[in-house]
Amino acid sequence: MSEKNGQSLPAEELYQRELEALMAAEQDAIPTGWRMSPRSVLTYLTGGVTVKGIEITPKYMGNRRLVEIAIATLVTDRALLLIGEPGTAKSWLSEHLAAAVNGDSTKVVQGTAGTTEEQIRYSWNYAMLIAKGPCPEARVKSPGYRAMESGSIARVEEISRCASEVQDALISILSEKRLSVPELGLEVPAAKGFSVIATANTRDKGVNDMSAALKRRFNIVVLPTPADVATEMEIVRTRVNQLSAGLDLNAKLPDEGTVEKVVTIFRELRGGATLDGKQKLKSTSGVLSTAEAISLLANSMALAGSFGNGVISEEDLAAGLQGAVVKDEEKDKVSWKEYLENVMKKRGSGWMPLYRACRELNP
Amino acid sequence: MDAAVPCLPGAESVMGAPVLFGVRHLSPAMAYSVRQALDAYQPQLVLVEGPSDLNDQMHWLCHPRTQFPAAMMAYPKTPPVRTILYPLTVYSPELQAILWAHEHRVECRFMDLPSGVMLALEEGSEEEEEPEENTEWVYRRLEEITGEDHDAFWERNFEQLEDWRACREAANAFGTELRGTAQDGRQRTARTLVREAYMKKVIAQAVDNGVPPGKIFCVCGAFHVPGLEENEPMTAEEEAALPRVDCAATLMPYSYYRLSSRSGYGAGNQAPAYFELLWEELHREGAAGLPIRYLTCLAAAHREAGNLVSSAEVIEAARLAKTLCAMRGSRYPCLADLQDAAVTTMGHGNRSELSVARAETEIGKRVGFLPEGVSRTSVQEDFYRQLQELRLEKYRGMERQQLDLDLRERLNVKNQQTALLDLRRSFFLHRLRVLGIHFASLLPSRQEGANWGEYWDLRWTPEVEIEVVESSLLGDTIEGAAAFALKERGEGSTTISQAAAIFQDAFLCGMPAAASHALAVLQGLSVDTAALTEVAETAARLSLTVRYGDLRRFDAAPVIPLLQQLYLRACLTLEDACQCDAKAAPAVTEAMNQINLLQLSHDCLDEPRWLELLGRISDRDDLNTRCSGFAMAILLERGKADEELLAREVSRRLSPGVPADLGAGWFEGLAAKNRYALITRLSLWRHLDDYLSTLDDAAFRRALVFLRRAFADFSPGEKNDIAENLGEIWGVASEKPAEELMGELTQEEQEVLGDLEDFDFDDI
Secondary structure (H helix, E strand, C coil), X not given: CCCCCCCCXXXXXXXXXXXXXXXXXXXXXXXXXXXXXXXXXXHHHHCCEEEXXXXXXXXXXXXXXHHHHHHHHHHCCCEEEEEECCCCCHHXXXXXXXHHHHCCCCCEEECCCCCCHHHHCEEECHHHHHHHCCCHHHEEECHHHHHHHXXXXXXXXXXXXXXXXXXXXXXXXXXXXXXXXXXXXXXXXXXXXXXXXXXXXXXXCCCCCCCHHHHHCEEEEEECCCCCHHHHHHHHHHHHHHHHHHHCCCCXXXXXXXXXXXXXXXXXXXXXXCCCXXXXXXXXXXXXXXXXXXXXXXXXXXXXXXXXXXXXXXXXHHHHHHHHHCCCHHHHHHHHHHHHHXXXXXXXXXXXXXXXXXXXXXX | CHHHCCCCHHHHHHHCCCEEEEECCCCHHHHHHHHHHHHHHCCCEEEEEEEHHHHHHHHHHCCCCCECCEEEEEEECCCCCCCEEEEECCCCHHXXXXXXXXXXXXEEEEEECCHHHHHHHHHHCCCCCCCCCCHXXXXXXXXXXXXXXXXXXXXXXXXXXXXXXXXXXXXXXXXXXXXXXXXXXXXXXXXXXXXXXXXXXXXXXXXXXXXXXXXXXXXXEHHHHHHHHHCCCCCHHHHHCCCCCCEEEEEEECEHHHHHCCCCCCCCCCCHHHHHHHHHHHCCCCHHHHHHHHHHHHHHHHHHCCCCCCHHHHHHHHHHHHHHHHHXXXXXXXXXXXXXXXXXXXXXXXHHHHHHHHHHHHHCCXXXXXXXXXXXXXXXXXXXXXXXXXXXXXXXXXXXXXXXXXXXXXXXXXXXXXXXXXXHHHHHHHHHHHCCCCCEEEECCCCCCCCCEEEEEECCCHHHHHHHHHHHHCCCCHHHHHHHXXXXXXXXXXXXXXXXXXXXXXXXXXXXXXXXXXXHHXXXXXXXXXXXXXXXXXXHHHHHHHHHCHHHCCCCCCHHHHHHHHHHHHHHHHHHHCXXXXXXXXXXXXXXXHHHHHHHHCCCCCHHHHHHHHHHHHHCCCCCHHHHHHHHHHXXXXXXXXXXXXXXXXXXXXXXXXXXXXXXXXHHHHXXXXXXXXXXXXXXXXXXXHHHHHCCHHHHHHHHHHHHHHHHCCCHHHHHHHHHHHHHHHCCCCHHHHHHHHCCCCHHHHHHHHXXXXXXXXXX
């Protein structure tokens, strides 16, 4: 489907070796339509073990119980809804769940304001429709349609961005587990193993609120922001590592101190208080999620690799921070300057170079 | 499976060893197993881990009207108060063993150290450094390895065993391993060994008395089983050498809420109501029935709390819980699985959504009940008798309830007792308050200008029971104990305000004898010099009892002479007290206010003396001007100062040349009262305006501090009126000054004012 040098490989191809090792070492019962047992899916996601000589890297760090609940939901062929702040690894988790369960994470509908009902059900190849009239060949199957046929998992991203009629189209699929094509007099029943993983963003709450009827069809798992600095640093480090391998950044990985600084700044501005809880801070309009911290570091590495000596300098970091923190020019700039003066400046010599670099951008 | 179990009933009785059944306290599965094991062994004697001097409590534990949870409590007969508690629930293995013995007419006894020895041993041991690898450490390690908390570990591995033999073996294995791995502190280990030697001795004695060893069935903590197997029994000399304190024991109702919180008295378990469900299900469908039972109860509670829960969600939760437990490796879902499943379906992913329903289903509101006649302390008897008599029994619940009392006599009721029911309730609750029994807390009065209403918050907790028992050291009844407590406090008091507080308490408790005792103490103390503020404060307290004494059926006559004495003392010292600095002035004016109220409410206090005094203070120039101003204000309020006098004083006090702090200070005192009257007097404001305009910049700044304080607690409406006055004086539109006055201060103004506050007047 995609070449090896594509910009972004789907999870099942990136982690093909791990998946194969897990399947080869399978000992437990495998549910119908699945490629491995629920326990192996859990191992794939939480990692930390070596199977058949291949190290399984952790994909989702943090709350193991939430991953267990998510997998158990799919076993009971219920639909799964992942809710959380932006950047809490909802799509990431959903992609890897689909990759592990089916070996195919590409049956995705991206929810936007422009998503139509056809993208959930099916649409027509109009040229062929006019030429031949309604016939099976003229039908264009949606990812959901294909998932039903093959008994696999369809993913719906950002479901709360979709208009309500699109959301409603999902209800009939989820409750009846069949799709009717009246033009062809056809009823497509869902094969065993069919399920849906949807993600929704808490910041979008109220844009297109999900109806109670739709919500009832889902088991809901709320993904939290990482519980503490150590967990978040671990996540950032691992992901930056993985990203840089794929992107040929020609730069050294950020050291412990750099990661800690970025994570600390993000957590403090996000939480509106210093980590020790002693000082209140103005928070900024941006979300400052873990995902942003990851892309900030990757971005800094790109800067260092392309224009510097391959090691992330304080200036690279400062430029990245400026872009991430100051989203709303007026307000955020004030908060950021206050943070620089009141918190960062007083943190001692280790933070001084970064402080100076940031200060230079905010005279 | 059976072949692997070494302890089949037949085999053991042949070997002639007593049956040692190790349990975990508060475990439904173990409780169920104990009963099955007892059925299988049919012993002649059942021995249970518990203080051997409390055997007479068993009668009440088996009483048909007793409802659990209940706790056995032992406490020493002399202070200091310490207690040991043995909470028992319907799913306690110990309790079920006792009940089984009762039902089958088999002898049953406790076998642990007597409570007096236990208390003495605990008293003798000081805080010791626990080794790092103690029991808690083992539990923590277990949690690290399983990735779940200790309760989930126990539930998965022990509560779901359905065969009593497997259950027993599992518990014994756990106890043995724990004993082998964990290291307790030296003293704790020593206590454990002493206890085990004693238990062993009780078993040996039973054998000596002719009970076949194989027919003795012992229920004890699984931890003790290896100790009981290996160690030697205690000798008679050793027993005689044990320390002892004289102690008494009682049964008390307990609550699930108390049981669920681990802090404080004794061990608990986190979800008592959930475990009770498990206990019930074991008698119906076995552990397999629990998930559905729990989830439906949770759904019902969630609906009760006003939320919608569909049956479909409950079904989905059950399915999800089942899958989760399969993934986590147990036969049936445990509480953690059920919670996760319920939150995901019914709670829409939010843990907090279900918190009310969870508290209801997992902890519950159950409170135990003991039948009348249970061996209680006399204070407990009295407490319960009064609860019944005063119709307060329905308040003996875990939920906070409000009780509004109307202390007035109900004239439409013939029976004197009933007519004064609320008053008697008030006495009772105040007595509890004096004794430090936290059954009721007094809420602030919602009445203005009347005093017949009293508002209480009532809530019963097991601590209340403990506090009641503790107060038995003070007397035999609630009233007796309260009297003793008040007397003790009275003898310890060193200031008149302390003594007055005790007097007031005695008055509120409706205890005239205690009140007169406190009054005597007060009188003795009042002879010595006391500060004006204290005298005024005390007099105000006494005044309350005189004014509202009737309401509480209190004869206030003995109080009046003392009140007169204090009044006189206050009048004599007030003038001197007015020679004070700006810091002390507010306290003096407050005292002045109290004395004024006192005089107004009692005719027996000499009025001319008070007015004359006020006049002097108002006239004198060498006193603190704020006090003089306040005296003027009182005179004005009482209608004893006419327009002319006010005009004269105003022009005198606010004339050019008077230092700013003196002039403005006087005005501050004056403005503290009858503001409406002041606001309407335009001439006053003109004077103030003229005075302020004579001040130079430096003096004006000093005046500002006083004026700012004087106007600080004026209402916006009043400020508006003043602004209108000023507008008229300055000949500008009345809104303009108002705007200026009400507008927010700018940053600079704030700073200037801030600097002024730090201004040190002593330098000038």
